[in-house]
Amino acid sequence: MLSVEQVNVFYGRAHALHEVSFSLARGETLVLLGRNGAGKSTTLKALIGLLRATSGRIVFEGHDITRSESYRIARLGLGYVPEERRIFPDLTVAENLLVGRRAQRDGIAPWTPERLFALFPNLAEMRDRPGARMSGGEQQMLAIARTLMGNPRAVLLDEPSEGLAPVILDQLVAAIRALREQGVAVLLAEQNFRFAARIAERAALIETGRIAWSGTLQELAADGGLRGRYLGV
Amino acid sequence: MDFLAVQFLTGLASASSLFLVAAGLTVIFGVTRVVNFAHGSLFMLGAYIGWSILTRLPREPGWFALGVLGAAGATALLGVMLEAIVLRRVYRAPELFQLLATFGVVLMVQDATLAVWGPNDLSLARPAWLRASVAIAGQRFPAYDLFLIGIGPLVLLALWLLLHRTRWGVLVRAATQDREMTAALGVDQRLLFSAVFALGAGLAGFGGALSLPDQSANLQMDLSAVVEAFVIVVIGGLGSLPGAYLASLLIGLLQAFGIVFVPRATLVLVFVAMAAVLLIRPNGLLGRPLAPGQITQEIRPVIRAAPTTLKWLGLACLVLAIVAPFFAGPFLLSVLTECTIAILFAASLHVMMGPGGMPSFGHAAWFGLGAYAAALAVERGGASTMVALLAAVLVPGIFAIVFGWFVVRLAGVYLAMLTLAFAQVVWAIAFQWDALTGGDNGILGLWPGGWLRSAPAFYWLTLAICVGGALVLRRAMMAPFGYALRATRDSTRRAQAIGLDPRSLRAAAFALAGAAAGLAGGVFAFAKGSVFPGYAGIGRSVDALVMVLLGGVDTMAGPIVGALAYTGLYDVLLLATSQWRFILGLAIILLVMAFPEGIAGATRRFWLRGREA
Amino acid sequence: MSLLEVRNLRKSFGGVSAVADLSFELNSGEMLALIGPNGAGKSTCFDLLSGQLRADAGRVLLEGRDIATLPPQSIWQLGVARTFQVPAIFSSMTVRENVQMALISRHRAVWRFSRPASALFRGEADTLLAEVEMARQAERAVGVLAYGDLKRVELAIALAGSPRLLLMDEPTAGMAADARGALIGLARRLVRERGLAVLFTEHDMEVVFGAADRVLVLDRGALIAAGDPAAVRENQRVRDIYLGVE
Structure with missing residues (x-):
């Protein structure tokens, strides 16, 4: 449903992505693994149209979105949860969800605030709290919930595990697994291998803007040397 | 009660x-x-x-x-x-x-x-x-x-x-x-x-x-409404509706009671209130710092020494300007005088907006202060023309150094608004303090004395002062000071990290720009033979702004080209058509869309044609 | 006495602790790496040392003198120079002028009006540019440089201050592998030849373990490990942080 073909991105003067290619199938979970600054966030931003690819092609659900504006890409059903979460600080939880709301799509049971509150029980208790007064973990939940309000067919998650306590991570894992059961594809950017291993099926290792390796998570789990080289100390 | x-x-x-x-x-x-x-x-x-x-x-x-x-x-x-x-x-x-x-x-x-x-x-x-x-x-x-x-x-x-x-x-x-x-x-x-x-x-x-x-x-009503609205929005905090209402109450009541208790200072009151609020709360009553959306570094073109062709062209223009009195009639000479003064005025604003990176919507404050300082020196102090012109440098310069020291820590729109407020205060004092300034009637009969009485002599003095002044500013901008100022604008963090003090650099630029604009105002007072509150008015501030932006902020020749183009266009349009505002407005809009880097900037791009700057 | 001694440094933003009770020492002639995952507090730590941010508590002693409350200008004058994660350079100037600007500041020539800035300390600037292999690009506008070259120019700017302590925030990010080696090699040489002290952050572990004399590991603002590279590499907590905690 999503295919990325030989995409190059420049960040100002820096050549941030070199000929990046991968694809994501319906209902699949793929993780882009790499260290800080490897190009994970850049890849996701290029997909959602916040950065422009200078060459290459990005196709989502049969539409060429390489040069599309963000809002059109989002309306095609590609959801994005940024690394910094970017909760609207003055908007309440309910209002943040309202911003994300889009018409329902065929084949996807429409998300409602009630369904999302069931998925993230913490949020249900703070409907009227402004985003600025939430903890990091709560903001992460809200960022995902807000994106789901758009009934996406695929979701880009940028380092959702960053800075979260283990108990919150468990909730996050449950939520992402629930998404997959709905048939929503997930593209995860992570540097936390153990977190990624709990949810993803396939992995791609990225370093200095290049895809260095791709394969299944089992393969990666079995190869300590590979992990150490691209992720470890 | x-x-x-x-x-x-x-x-x-x-x-x-x-x-x-x-x-x-x-x-x-x-x-x-x-x-x-x-x-x-x-x-x-x-x-x-x-x-x-x-x-x-x-x-x-x-x-x-x-x-x-x-x-x-x-x-x-x-x-x-x-x-x-x-x-x-x-x-x-x-x-x-x-x-x-x-x-x-x-x-x-x-x-x-x-x-x-x-x-x-x-x-x-x-x-x-x-x-x-x-x-x-x-x-x-x-x-x-x-x-x-x-x-x-x-x-x-x-x-x-x-x-x-x-x-x-x-x-x-x-x-x-x-x-x-x-x-x-x-x-x-x-x-x-x-x-x-x-x-x-x-x-x-x-x-x-x-x-x-x-x-x-x-x-x-358009300009008076927008200035009042700006003041209110800035006092309330940009983007805050409750803040705007609070500020409206503040200003409304201030005006209503001001007219009773200090009828001579109603205009000043509003702007003093704004300045006071901004100094205590730099983001307005209920405002917050603007979301950082544009902290990515802007790449600005490199400023290099002028190419030889341009130097010769400039010299040719200068020679032509010097011999002008021998063939030009009184009208052309007065246009040339205005153009020359405009050059110094625009160049002084350019110091702030270009290398200084400080937008000013109230540059006429210094121009007006200079004009009034010169006029009062003659009228009250019986000073000679040259002494009056010295006053036109010193008075605005001193005001600018004091004002500058307080405001340079503000940025962007807020700084621009404070400069506007100060200009409005100067304008209001000139307008309302009849006893000193003659109010709306201004001060008349200010003709240059002694050897400057002949039109060509005064023209040459104007040329010497204004072109000389612009060259001094240019020199300062090419000296370490100008570079340090530009460094502070390009990257404040980096400037501090190599030991530069942004505040004193900016305050110095403020003083320099204020003194130079004041000198332009002083010369203008003698050229027109009179001063009016309008010299410190919004219209004149906007003139300077348009000249600098029209010419191009990121070039050294920009303000000169802009001053000549704008003053020339203005005078020609004024003669040729009654719809000059419409045409000027249209020209400005088209220029902004077609040449966002200004006339000089666009010329440079054409000159380089793809070669690296 | 150590050149730099950091004692119980703290900084939080809106209740979130960015640097918590950090203490360490750094000697002249030593190269110290500061590593840790995103958000560990590395850049905050740099900003505290160079005066860009003011600490909530704690002391930063440079040869025994507390510099924690000084503005960045003053800290620079005491011989602390730095580079930034996103290169901070003067984009309206040429490569050489960027370095000249720093030299003008060091020679206290900012308020000198006798000569144009571009004529001052030219030779000295070119020597520094040659050191970072940027001499051939001296006339170019920095706005058109490749990212790795910007990092080099920034290093030359920092060196123009003749620092005793050099702080480098991700000096090799955005550079090709061989260029990284060259840059770090240069830093090492400066440490040896001039007795400079270097504190740097870096994501490339090859670079970190190849060049650093000692390594500090930060996580969520706290120091969780310190020591020579081999020991840090074997540390279980460090491995957990880098691969994620189950």
């Missing part, structure tokens, strides 16, 4: 009127981040359109309400057209260029209004129900003003409900806080921006039409 109560109510009524205009401006700024100078023009159009509608309707309250809403609707429509035709093309341009483009709109609307409605003030014949009054504490108070008192809070409430209780309002607030994320969630911002513009313009038109029973529609 009763008298005070009535003044209080009067203050509340004017607060409502102020709020209607300011609310539209702040909503538009919050979402689009465009500082819309043309907002006052929308207010004016609302009044004129309102007049046209209301004079054709039966004079009943119901029809009046309908007519006012009709005027608001028509203005909203014009606002949408303005957004679609002009602003949409400059959303990505730097703040000051957006301002310049909207100023072009101001000029065009002025001439269009003049063409449609004519030069006379248009007032509404007031039927009995509009003249009715009620007795409050033994005094008669207009019923219409009571109605206005209610309108302000009602509109605030309606806007609050719109922004908090509708999905559209929530989207607007989301876009105000994080445009990119709002887009990534599938919201089409173009529609949102157009709708917000319609709302803001509609409010301005509503305010304009509602002002008709109290004041006639006139061609000056």
Whole structure:
């Protein structure tokens, strides 16, 4: 449903992505693994149209979105949860969800605030709290919930595990697994291998803007040397 | 006491009127981040359109309400057209260029209004129900003003409900806080921006039409309305509606009581209030620091020494200017004198805006101070022309160093607004302190004395002072000081990390620019033989701004080219057509769209043609 | 006495602790790496040392003198120079002028009006540019440089201050592998030849373990490990942080 073909991105003067290619199938979970600054966030931003690819092609659900504006890409059903979460600080939880709301799509049971509150029980208790007064973990939940309000067919998650306590991570894992059961594809950017291993099926290792390796998570789990080289100390 | 109560109510009524205009401006700024100078023009159009509608309707309250809403609707429509035709093309341009483009709109609307409605003030014949009054504490108070008192809070409430209780309002607030994320969630911002513009313009038109029973529609109301609205929005905090209402109350009451207790200082009072609020709360009463959306470093072109061709060209122009008195008539000579003074004036603003990175909307403050310092030195102190010109450098220079030290820590729009406030204070003092400045009549009969009495002699002195002054500024900008100033603008962090002190550098630039502008003002006073409050007026500040932006901020020749082009264009247009404002406005808008780097900048790009700068 | 001694440094933003009770020492002639995952507090720590941010508590002693409350200008004058994660350079100047600007500041020539800035300390600037292998690009506008070259220019700017302590925030990000080696090699040489002290952050572990004399590991603002590279590499907590905690 999503295919990325030989995409190059420049960040100002820096050549941030070199000929990046991968694809994501319906209902699949793929993780882009790499260290800080490897190009994970850049890849996701290029997909959602916040950065422009200078060459290459990005196709989502049969539409060429390489040069599309963000809002059109989002309306095609590609959801994005940024690394910094970017909760609207003055908007309440309910209002943040309202911003994300889009018409329902065929084949996807429409998300409602009630369904999302069931998925993230913490949020249900703070409907009227402004985003600025939430903890990091709560903001992460809200960022995902807000994106789901758009009934996406695929979701880009940028380092959702960053800075979260283990108990919150468990909730996050449950939520992402629930998404997959709905048939929503997930593209995860992570540097936390153990977190990624709990949810993803396939992995791609990225370093200095290049895809260095791709394969299944089992393969990666079995190869300590590979992990150490691209992720470890 | 009763008298005070009535003044209080009067203050509340004017607060409502102020709020209607300011609310539209702040909503538009919050979402689009465009500082819309043309907002006052929308207010004016609302009044004129309102007049046209209301004079054709039966004079009943119901029809009046309908007519006012009709005027608001028509203005909203014009606002949408303005957004679609002009602003949409400059959303990505730097703040000051957006301002310049909207100023072009101001000029065009002025001439269009003049063409449609004519030069006379248009007032509404007031039927009995509009003249009715009620007795409050033994005094008669207009019923219409009571109605206005209610309108302000009602509109605030309606806007609050719109922004908090509708999905559209929530989207607007989301876009105000994080445009990119709002887009990534599938919201089409173009529609949102157009709708917000319609709302803001509609409010301005509503305010304009509602002002008709109290004041006639006139061609000056655009600038006075937009300046008041700016002041209120800045005091309240950019983008904050409750803040705008609070600020409207503050200003409304200040004006109502000011006129009783300090009738000579009403104009100063407003701007002193703004300056005081900003010094204590740099982001306004309820404002917060603007979301960091544009901290990515701007790449600016390198400033290099002028190519030889340009140097020869400049020298040729200078020689031509020196021999001009031998063949030019008095008119051409006076145009040349104005051009020469404009060069120094523009070059002084360029020091602040270019290398200094400090936008100023009130550069005329220094020009006016210099002109008055020179005039008073002659009139009160019996000083010679040269001593008077020395005063024209020192007085503004000293004021600039003091003022600069306090304001240089502010940035962007807030700094620009404080400079505007200071210019308005200077203007207001010149206007209201009759005893010293002659008020509106100015100070006349200031002709240069002694050997400067002959026209060519004074022209040569002007040329020597202004071109010499511009060269001194240029030298300073090429010296370590100018580089350090530019370093501070390019990257404040890096400048500090190599031991530069941004505050003293900026304050010094402020003083230098102020002194040079003052000198230009002093020479101008003698060239015209008189000084008027208008020398420190908004119009003159805008002239300087247009000259610098027209020429190009990021070149050293920019202000010179801009000063010549603008002054020349202005004088030619003034002679050739009565619609000069319209044409000038159109030219400015087209230039902003076609050459965002200014005339000199565009020429340089053409000169280099793809080669590396 | 150590050149730099950091004692119980703290900084939080809106209740979130960015640097918590950090203490360490750094000697002249030593190269110290500061590593840790995103958000560990590395850049905050740099900003505290160079005066860009002011600490909530704690002391930063440079040869025994507390510099924690000084503005960045003063800290620079005491011989602390730095580079930034996103290169901070003067984009309206040429490569050489960027370095000249720093030299003008060091030689206290900012308020000198006798000569144009571009004529001052030219030779000295070119020597520094040659050291970072940027001499051939001296006339170019910095705005058109490749990212790795910007990092080099920034290093030359920092060196123009003749620092005793050099702080480098991700000096090799955005550079090709061989260029990274060259840059770090240069830093090492400066440490040896001039007795400079270097504190740097870096994501490339090859670079960190190849060049650093000692390594500090930060996580969520707190120091969780310190020592020579081999020991840090074997540390279980460090491995957990880098691969994620189950």
